Amino acid sequence: MDFQENDTETTCDSGQVSNQDDRRNDNAYALAVVPYDEDKLSPFHLAERKFKLAGRELVIRQSWRELGVAAVVWDAAVVLGEYLETEVTLTDQTVVELGAGTGLTGMVAALQGAKVTITEREMALASLRRNVESNILPGTTRHPVAIKELTWGQNLHLYPTSYQYVIGADIIYIKETFQDLLKTLVHLSNYETVVLLGCKIRYERDTNFLKMLEEKFEVKEVRYDQRRDIRLYKARLRSCTSL
Numbered sequence: 692m693d694f695q696e697n698d699t700e701t702t703c704d705s706g707q708v709s710n711q712d713d714r715r716n717d718n719a720y721a722l723a724v725v726p727y728d729e730d731k732l733s734p735f736h737l738a739e740r741k742f743k744l745a746g747r748e749l750v751i752r753q754s755w756r757e758l759g760v761a762a763v764v765w766d767a768a769v770v771l772g773e774y775l776e777t778e779v780t781l782t783d784q785t786v787v788e789l790g791a792g793t794g795l796t797g798m799v800a801a802l803q804g805a806k807v808t809i810t811e812r813e814m815a816l817a818s819l820r821r822n823v824e825s826n827i828l829p830g831t832t833r834h835p836v837a838i839k840e841l842t843w844g845q846n847l848h849l850y851p852t853s854y855q856y857v858i859g860a861d862i863i864y865i866k867e868t869f870q871d872l873l874k875t876l877v878h879l880s881n882y883e884t885v886v887l888l889g890c891k892i893r894y895e896r897d898t899n900f901l902k903m904l905e906e907k908f909e910v911k912e913v914r915y916d917q918r919r920d921i922r923l924y925k926a927r928l929r930s931c932t933s934l
């Protein structure tokens with residue numbers, strides 16, 4: 692599925708928004724998210740999808756009609772999960788996932804031995820929690836998985852500034868959130884932190900975010916999945932970026 696820029700129809704108004712920022716974001720979704728290809732759309736309407744990652748079968752419950760974009764698995768999450776599985780040693784590393792949706796990527800990190808905090812907006816936390824709890828049973832990962840609310844740019848003082856990895860899949864898509872997202876990435880990072888972003892570049896605005904990112908971080912494309920048209924970017928804070 693793709694996003695379409697200027698249409699007015701939306702299928703993701705959950706009616707479960709909890710505060711002004713969620714409402715503002717969901718209005719942005721109304722402008723940004725329109726499925727226009729029924730064939731590509733179909734996986735999003737499945738109630739359940741299975742993924743083989745990190746030596747496990749992960750079973751993800753989706754609920755597009757209730758929660759929209761936050762309650763389905765996006766290709767970027769799968770590509771980032773595959774990258775974590777094969778290219779990164781995560782044992783005992785601290786990882787925070789932003790805009791986790793169903794939490795697939797964060798779960799892969801946890802299964803790879805990382806100490807993971809999976810974050811989302813308040814409105815999508817219950818669905819996220821259900822998926823994580825049904826896949827990661829207590830005591831089955833090296834570290835327990837934490838699930839927390841994190842709306843970009845808000846209450847950042849509640850989060851440490853020293854994660855070893857900050858990860859996010861398909862979180863670059865609402866122009867109105869770009870400043871807050873960047874602020875969040877900077878807050879969560881120190882000069883050693885590796886930021887890994889799985890991205891579908893759909894519009895010029897997405898490229899504009901990458902330019903904003905490059906002002907604060909050294910950014911390198913480390914993978915391009917041609918079949919799914921997903922790019923993975925690895926970023927580290929520039930030494931001239933003040934913390």
Ligand SMILES: C[S@@+](CC[C@H](N)C(=O)[O-])C[C@H]1O[C@@H](n2cnc3c(N)ncnc32)[C@H](O)[C@@H]1O
Nearest residue numbers: 760761764765768790791792812842843860861
């Ligand atoms: C396209 S979905 C990607 C979900 C998941 N990472 C995946 O790839 O399957 C974008 C996610 O970003 C989250 N999001 C959007 N705006 C946000 C904000 N201001 N703060 C935190 N999360 C946000 C949404 O709730 C949604 O889960």
